[in-house]
Amino acid sequence: MSLDLAFLLRVLIFPGLTFILFLTMFCDWVERKIEARMQNRMGPTYTGPAGVLQPFADFIKLLTKEDIVPFNVRDFVFRLAPILSFSIFAFAFVFLPIDGVSVVSNSNFEGDLVLVLTLVSIANFFLFLSGWSSINPYSATGAARVLTQFLGYDIPLFILALAPAFLAKSLSISKIAASQFIPFAFVVPWVFVLFIITLQAELEKDPFDIPHAETEIVGGYETEYTGRRLAFLKLSKDVQIVLGAAIAVELFLGGPHGPVFYGPSAFWCTLWFVLKLLVVIVLTEYLTCVFARLRIDQALVINWKLILPLSLLSLVAAVGVGLWLYPLR
Amino acid sequence: MNTDKILEALSNALGDGILQTRTLRPEKVCVQVKVGAHRDAVKVLLNQDGNAGISAITGVDLGKTIELMYHIRTCNTIITISVNLTKENAKIESIADLIPGANFHEREVSDLFGVTFEGHPNPGRLILPEDWPENVFPLRKDFVALNFQSKMENSEALKDNGRHSIDERLVNIVFGPQHPALIEPEKFTLKVDGEVVKEVKPRIGYVHRGIEKAAENRTYLQDIYLVERICGICNACHAACFCQTVEAIMGVDVPPRARYLRTIILELNRIHSHMLLLGHVGFEIGYETLFHYMWRDRERVLDITEELTGNRIVASFITIGGVRRDLKEDVISRINAELETLKGRMNFYRQLFEGDSTLKMRTKNVGILSRQDALRLCVVGPVARGSGVDMDVRRDEPYAAYNEVPFKVITYDEGDSWARLMVRLDEIVESINIIQYALEHLPSGPYRVRVPRIVPAGEAIGRVEAPRGELFYYVKSNGTASPERVKVRTPTFANILAFVKIAEGGNIADVPASFVSLDPCFSCTDR
Numbered sequence: 001m002s003l004d005l006a007f008l009l010r011v012l013i014f015p016g017l018t019f020i021l022f023l024t025m026f027c028d029w030v031e032r033k034i035e036a037r038m039q040n041r042m043g044p045t046y047t048g049p050a051g052v053l054q055p056f057a058d059f060i061k062l063l064t065k066e067d068i069v070p071f072n073v074r075d076f077v078f079r080l081a082p083i084l085s086f087s088i089f090a091f092a093f094v095f096l097p098i099d100g101v102s103v104v105s106n107s108n109f110e111g112d113l114v115l116v117l118t119l120v121s122i123a124n125f126f127l128f129l130s131g132w133s134s135i136n137p138y139s140a141t142g143a144a145r146v147l148t149q150f151l152g153y154d155i156p157l158f159i160l161a162l163a164p165a166f167l168a169k170s171l172s173i174s175k176i177a178a179s180q181f182i183p184f185a186f187v188v189p190w191v192f193v194l195f196i197i198t199l200q201a202e203l204e205k206d207p208f209d210i211p212h213a214e215t216e217i218v219g220g221y222e223t224e225y226t227g228r229r230l231a232f233l234k235l236s237k238d239v240q241i242v243l244g245a246a247i248a249v250e251l252f253l254g255g256p257h258g259p260v261f262y263g264p265s266a267f268w269c270t271l272w273f274v275l276k277l278l279v280v281i282v283l284t285e286y287l288t289c290v291f292a293r294l295r296i297d298q299a300l301v302i303n304w305k306l307i308l309p310l311s312l313l314s315l316v317a318a319v320g321v322g323l324w325l326y327p328l329r
Numbered sequence: 330m331n332t333d334k335i336l337e338a339l340s341n342a343l344g345d346g347i348l349q350t351r352t353l354r355p356e357k358v359c360v361q362v363k364v365g366a367h368r369d370a371v372k373v374l375l376n377q378d379g380n381a382g383i384s385a386i387t388g389v390d391l392g393k394t395i396e397l398m399y400h401i402r403t404c405n406t407i408i409t410i411s412v413n414l415t416k417e418n419a420k421i422e423s424i425a426d427l428i429p430g431a432n433f434h435e436r437e438v439s440d441l442f443g444v445t446f447e448g449h450p451n452p453g454r455l456i457l458p459e460d461w462p463e464n465v466f467p468l469r470k471d472f473v474a475l476n477f478q479s480k481m482e483n484s485e486a487l488k489d490n491g492r493h494s495i496d497e498r499l500v501n502i503v504f505g506p507q508h509p510a511l512i513e514p515e516k517f518t519l520k521v522d523g524e525v526v527k528e529v530k531p532r533i534g535y536v537h538r539g540i541e542k543a544a545e546n547r548t549y550l551q552d553i554y555l556v557e558r559i560c561g562i563c564n565a566c567h568a569a570c571f572c573q574t575v576e577a578i579m580g581v582d583v584p585p586r587a588r589y590l591r592t593i594i595l596e597l598n599r600i601h602s603h604m605l606l607l608g609h610v611g612f613e614i615g616y617e618t619l620f621h622y623m624w625r626d627r628e629r630v631l632d633i634t635e636e637l638t639g640n641r642i643v644a645s646f647i648t649i650g651g652v653r654r655d656l657k658e659d660v661i662s663r664i665n666a667e668l669e670t671l672k673g674r675m676n677f678y679r680q681l682f683e684g685d686s687t688l689k690m691r692t693k694n695v696g697i698l699s700r701q702d703a704l705r706l707c708v709v710g711p712v713a714r715g716s717g718v719d720m721d722v723r724r725d726e727p728y729a730a731y732n733e734v735p736f737k738v739i740t741y742d743e744g745d746s747w748a749r750l751m752v753r754l755d756e757i758v759e760s761i762n763i764i765q766y767a768l769e770h771l772p773s774g775p776y777r778v779r780v781p782r783i784v785p786a787g788e789a790i791g792r793v794e795a796p797r798g799e800l801f802y803y804v805k806s807n808g809t810a811s812p813e814r815v816k817v818r819t820p821t822f823a824n825i826l827a828f829v830k831i832a833e834g835g836n837i838a839d840v841p842a843s844f845v846s847l848d849p850c851f852s853c854t855d856r
Binding site: 038039040041137138141206207209210213218289290291292293294295296297298 | 501502508524611614615616617618619621622625685687688690691836837838839
């Protein structure tokens, strides 16, 4: 089999792994800068123009640090969890159309939305395992919190993701993205709002950053990690945030599709995609800044008593809208 | 007067149990009783007033004997019950069952003076390391400095940390000595069942610097700078309390201008401390925006402190006989302008604390300390006022210029974390008003009087309402340039017991938030 250069380029460089990494770092910088400005402080300033290189610097610094595997941890899982969670999050990007088509031309199939959401769950489970494998009580508590929180919030997230699928009459992410002449965020805004809130919980951001509440359980599941393993755990958290935002973009904001002007459509599509991604990230950062952290029991009560019924209701309402938009033939 | 009535009640109850009565300056009564009669005496004093509590227990080495002084806070004053114990047989019945707030005071005296309190509920090391040699008591006069290096850092405490306790369901979570929620090192071992705290074991003494001992070897002037360094945040309160206690022994009258300037710096200290705390609470409950906002506004207070004293944090402003710097006229308007801005910001924060739902979810009905418990545990300051105990040294026993400045004492009845925070928020506004009043009515005249370096023999008690509550000083002079004994009882030392009370039965996620709402300061606690 001859080596397919174009295929390799797409997987490894653009819009594959390298692009995703750079995008993650960039989004990390945007997040930190926006959060800092909202909190009346500077944020990253010195590394690169306006501190844009700070996430790279942090990542590289962590890579150079001493790598310690503590005594008595479950060695295999402890070493494996950060790598696996990162790779699964990164792999999920293969199914997202970033420059108009998906990363690998024939990777899309009817139902890849379900696959991506499942991958997110599995990767989250590895984050849980990373804490569970260390013997530290802070890690154990943090891990238990990851699981509790994310088991609860995965259900409304799935339910809410079905609303755009219904409107687009497809379970394929690229078809959902392509079918949005008007972004679904405007067609069914209540679903979008709920989705963003659920996403906050899924991404462990305020008011749901309970699994790594540093004043209660130090680093949560990351407590015993150092060096390059910590670097990859942090990176997988960042990729998760971008992935979460990207799913929101694909499902509710029309994905990479937008007006194409002069030049290659891949450029414009990527531009629209990144811009929409930043909109979602600004939204989530805003929520992070205006809320205090809830307690785990409060978060669960909100989940089961508020978000879950609301998401079911909003799905029903979205179905109603869908029937009105596309009357059954 | 009040005091006479109390003395009458005492003599009726004790009869010939009373050995002698002497005066601690300024106008405080010290009643010496027989060993064994002290429990009855304390009982009588506690029954005098519904809000009565214990302020401190002071030990003084008198050569052959050790004098124990129980400073009981009752009827807006302090009555002292004193007992003399021989060094050979330094044993006395505990009063911790009468008033649970005496628990830590007794353990401290037991550590530092070697007095055994019989019937104490949980005796043991409190201040000194676990492997400190037996029969070496640092605050006794015959103590020779020993080259002690703790080999097994808190061996007993370390054994305690085994993650698997006897009951398999319970996990020990160790909160400190190094923990992101604690700025300073102190250890609390929490036995946790799932997310519920079952038991709390406090252990303090990690930053014990022996300041009370060090103060005995320095001159009074040097001691001012020493006590200022007990706590960085409420440094002016320590200096003010020490100075007014020494002034009471000397019988020095502080000029009015100095009294007003002291009031200003004390209130600036209060604003600074409260803002620091309110921001810190934001951090503890994951509300980092509040933390950053609050601490940025706090900078204004530091700027004002700098204008007034020349220093931003440790003011070094108050001295025996007055203050060290005068306030220039042109600075007043600048300070006023800054205070006005601060007041506006406080309105904003008040709306936030009253309106923000997540903040209220984390603080309302969390860490409830009932009024009864607050009195039993003898808590002080905003913690007591948040539980509806109406006490404030500034009003009960005015010092500096507080008898001339109008102000309100803020109390809330809820007793939860939120109430304690609201007390502080309202007190900031009240403090701003006090400063503005003081600036407007600042008397002219000298700002200090020169005092001799040698202090006549005598003893005195001083109390100041520090940001965290009642600060208590006892100074004994032997007629030289150095004090014979300096006793410091800081507000947090009185409030730590309340933490054990409010944490038990609560949620582990509430521990940092409810703990910080007490505004603990460990460098104060350990001294």
